[in-house]
Amino acid sequence: MKNIYLDHNATTPVLPEVADAMDTYFRKEWGNPSSIHWAGRGAKSALSEARDKVAAFFNCTPVEVIFTSSGTEGDNHALKGVALQKQPKGNHIITTAVEHPAVLKTCKYLEKTGFEVTYLGVDQDGMLSLDELKAAIRPETILISVMYANNETGTVFPIKEIGEIARANKVLFHTDAVQAAGKFPLDVKELNVDLMTISGHKIYGPKGVGALFVRRGVRLVPMIHGGHHERNRRGGTENVACIVGLGLACEIATRDMEKEVEHVRFLRDRLEKGLMENTPHTKLNGHPELRLPNTTNISFEFIEGEGMLLNLDMLGIATSSGSACTSGSLEPSHVLLAMGLTHEMSHGSIRFSLGRSNTEEDIDRVIELMPPIVKRIRQMSPLYSEETDGAAEITYSDKCNVK
Amino acid sequence: MKNIYLDHNATTPVLPEVADAMDTYFRKEWGNPSSIHWAGRGAKSALSEARDKVAAFFNCTPVEVIFTSSGTEGDNHALKGVALQKQPKGNHIITTAVEHPAVLKTCKYLEKTGFEVTYLGVDQDGMLSLDELKAAIRPETILISVMYANNETGTVFPIKEIGEIARANKVLFHTDAVQAAGKFPLDVKELNVDLMTISGHKIYGPKGVGALFVRRGVRLVPMIHGGHHERNRRGGTENVACIVGLGLACEIATRDMEKEVEHVRFLRDRLEKGLMENTPHTKLNGHPELRLPNTTNISFEFIEGEGMLLNLDMLGIATSSGSACTSGSLEPSHVLLAMGLTHEMSHGSIRFSLGRSNTEEDIDRVIELMPPIVKRIRQMSPLYSEETDGAAEITYSDKCNVK
Amino acid sequence: MYSEKVMDHFTNPRNVGEVDEANGTGTVGNPECGDIMKLTIKVEDDKITDVKFKTFGCGAAIATSSMVTELVKGINLKEADEVSNATVAEALDGLPPVKMHCSNLAADALHAAIEDYKKKSEEK
Amino acid sequence: MYSEKVMDHFTNPRNVGEVDEANGTGTVGNPECGDIMKLTIKVEDDKITDVKFKTFGCGAAIATSSMVTELVKGINLKEADEVSNATVAEALDGLPPVKMHCSNLAADALHAAIEDYKKKSEEK
Ligand SMILES: Cc1ncc(COP(=O)(O)O)c(C=O)c1O
Ligand SMILES: Cc1ncc(COP(=O)(O)O)c(C=O)c1O
Secondary structure (H helix, E strand, O other): OOOEEOEOOOOOOOOHHHHHHHHHHHHOOOOOOOOOOHHHHHHHHHHHHHHHHHHHHHOOOHHHEEEEOOHHHHHHHHHHHHHHHHOOOOOEEEEEOOOOHHHHHHHHHHHHOOOEEEEEOOOOOOOOOHHHHHHHOOOOEEEEEOOOEOOOOOEEOOHHHHHHHHHHOOOEEEEEOOOOEOOEOOOHHHHOOOEEEEEHHHOOOOOOOEEEEEOOOOOOOOOOOOOOHHHHOOOOOOOHHHHHHHHHHHHHHHHHHHHHHHHHHHHHHHHHHHHHHHOOOEEEEOOOOOEOOOEEEEEEOOOOHHHHHHHHHHOOEEOEEOOEEOOOOEEOOHHHHHOOOOHHHHHOEEEEEOOOOOOHHHHHHHHHHHHHHHHHHHHHOOOEEOOOOEEOOOOOOOOOOOO | OOOEEOEOOOOOOOOHHHHHHHHHHHHOOOOOOOOOOHHHHHHHHHHHHHHHHHHHHHOOOHHHEEEEOOHHHHHHHHHHHHHHHHOOOOOEEEEEOOOOHHHHHHHHHHHHOOOEEEEEOOOOOOOOOHHHHHHHOOOOEEEEEOOOEOOOOOEEOOHHHHHHHHHHOOOEEEEEOOOOEOOEOOOHHHHOOOEEEEEHHHOOOOOOOEEEEEOOOOOOOOOOOOOOHHHHOOOOOOOHHHHHHHHHHHHHHHHHHHHHHHHHHHHHHHHHHHHHHHOOOEEEEOOOOOEOOOEEEEEEOOOOHHHHHHHHHHOOEEOEEOOEOOOOOOEOOHHHHHOOOOHHHHHOEEEEEOOOOOOHHHHHHHHHHHHHHHHHHHHHOOOEEOOOOEEOOOOOOOOOOOO | OOOHHHHHHHHOOOOEOOOOOOOEEEEEOOOOOOOEEEEEEEEEOOEEEEEEEEEEOOHHHHHHHHHHHHHHOOOEHHHHHOOOHHHHHHHOOOOOHHHHHHHHHHHHHHHHHHHHHHHHHHHO | OOOHHHHHHHHOOOOEOOOOOOOEEEEEEOOOOOOEEEEEEEEEOOEEEEEEEEEEOOHHHHHHHHHHHHHHOOOEHHHHHOOOHHHHHHHOOOOOHHHHHHHHHHHHHHHHHHHHHHHHHHHO
């Protein structure tokens, strides 16, 4: 039975041509790019070619690119780097309630060290309000950080407009474009952004590498101090092979974008329609139009996501659940809660995120296999009544079983 | 003409078996280890196996290992993590004047943010004094960070004794073991260390990955905030392939250590003797006995290192010069200056660092090729007089040409 | 992530549903906590002659629910009282550390159902 | 890192040494700065008829020294006055940004040597 991978927002397979390109930098050109002798020269020029490619991806100059070890590091560096640099001038940061933990947890940390953070809310489609954003700006606001596209729902924020507002108010603007990369052009000039984060493994490149665009003239306190790497902005011997992989992945992403977007959008729409028509009591999470073309996030009422995920996995279908039972309690998605979903509905969400290798047959198989899974799990749920095909009557205890 | 690589302290070639092991995690097991479906499971167990291997290398438990993106990140995380965590209790850190920039620059940064740092000096062999260390400890001392072996001279510090002093004074102890790894056993129990940094690319593993040992019970403020990775201690999707490479490199390092140390020591001693006997006016930098078995650092009087390095490079011989003309001025090595060398002698140093692939023929070739290079460059030097084969009479202007 | 036994109980859960003419019901958890479990039992002569569960929760929650019904079917109330969270987790060959809290649910629901039965019988 | 021209001048430096019967000497730099250059010239009829250098410094420092001697050999003092750091760097097809400071040395040494010649001729 063929496996079907529908979790491209979690990670994407590395393209064979990317893996091939990297291979050289493990086996032949293993030199340290800081060395001036023969062993370092190949690595050094590879680094510089990769930087050119990433700069082309951002539509910026190569010196405006800092290589990082992940999207998470890029987000941390942008936020803390600006915050510490601008601390004397102001201590207020604006972000949204639906950011990735890389931004949210960093903001929580900054709050502990004397910064104030406004978390903008979103409406039921996961969209933020530009008026609320404008109203949140204060004289002491030093940074706005708003993601380009949400990883859970795919909702896309109006980055260009936010960039204009930021610029008009002389506030720096960072966007986490980890999920938007490869799906929209990331033109930092067009978008008015000062800082932008991307990650290799979401665009068919390797894990453990990313890049941060930092507009010329924007100074950041470094996060990793050390040698003269990255023009003194980020210490540490460069991960040459992974950086080469990132560069090539960016190049290919641009080359294939149009075709891929069309491909995944067609399949995604088919999947979404098929799933929602075949199963009662579902709800689409995310903006109906302003959404990543590859993402559909659906809540299945009365049941919890992990069960569906496990059942799908047993059939070889990889998806992701908004409900993460990782830290000792079954945490519902902070994104879905921010959109006003109840806890039950948040727990019952499944994210399908498509990619270049998916086919129409894949999608049709999922459409066919999903309803019996949902039915089976609903039969186990105390929230569901088979007789009425609706909510069961149940009284909750008010005590949580979680310590 | 065969290239001869004598710069293993800068970076080592990736072993083919390490590259092979990594390949699987780009081409087949590309899943996200946080995913619970089929695509993530292989990556997750690979991560856990690699962690076991690194834990064995440290002689610690797997939960005491945090994977990082470089030795530099490990050093930063150890220093800032302890500093910020312990800030309420004390603000004094002790380190040495000869640490790697990953430690020194981090200390300089911490000094700017309210910490006090004592930089212990070293004697002419690059050795520190335990009495001075003891005397430097104050009630508000929160951390001692002393490298295991110096990357430039190879001088090895008495880590076990320093660990005992730290423990007796209830001060945390970090050691940067990046250069010692693979040359000495890194038994954290035996050595009394609380934190230890290693880096993949110095032990025939990949660049862009490292590990930090953090003794159970030692809490650090995270440096990269994000998801639940590394038990909430370091956010970011894991660089699975590079981590697998690091794990295997550690395993092989232990397996081959004895043999390799004997091999490089024999060749290093031969090289050192050959070079110093064949050329007048040289000086060995570093401790005569307590030194990495693969490293020899020699100052050639009257001349500057880069010229020698370039000439050697033209013959296919890769070495490194203590003199780095990188940041707008010809900076002499801070390590050699701390050992009391004059600026000229610091500028005139060349580091030869050997590795497993070097052969006796390699070494003999270098011994043969070096003297004419030195002679040729000396002839160009205003500090050298051919007639007397000694120092030339010269009066300096006191103004520097560097702005 | 899960042991084979957990996956077995998750995939083929035993005793799903509600006992006809149950004389004890225990509902624990609520949507805010994440997991909800409803256990119904039929007690005859101090013995649990039938037991069924309905659970809203993750794989571990379903498996522990299923396991607890197997553990207590046919045993007397005194023995059932001694079934703890640890008993259930052990019977499943362990749970991933992050899921340990789920096993609290199953034993809690059982004890709530027994409590309910006792209260009802006293009321009679 | 270095252009071909730099490597050529570094590998085959022109005019190394000290001019016999030099009538102008310029020494610039000191060990603390890193680079030291000593330029000796022989001036006849306002023309630099011979010039040689000795340099302690990195590859760029040696190449710029060599280049400056080539540039000024045979030209008159007025033309030599106009040789600047930029002239030398350009003649070498550029230097890496981090090495730009080295090219300051060569022109400085030249001007110091001319200065020295002029002072000496006045003294006569
Ligand atoms: C002693 C020492 N510490 C730290 C580092 C930094 O490690 P990395 O190159 O992985 O950033 C190095 C090597 O550059 C080193 O020699
Ligand atoms: C929106 C967003 N930001 C940041 C990240 C973090 O990137 P990385 O996985 O490279 O740490 C992710 C992916 O996990 C993401 O989806």
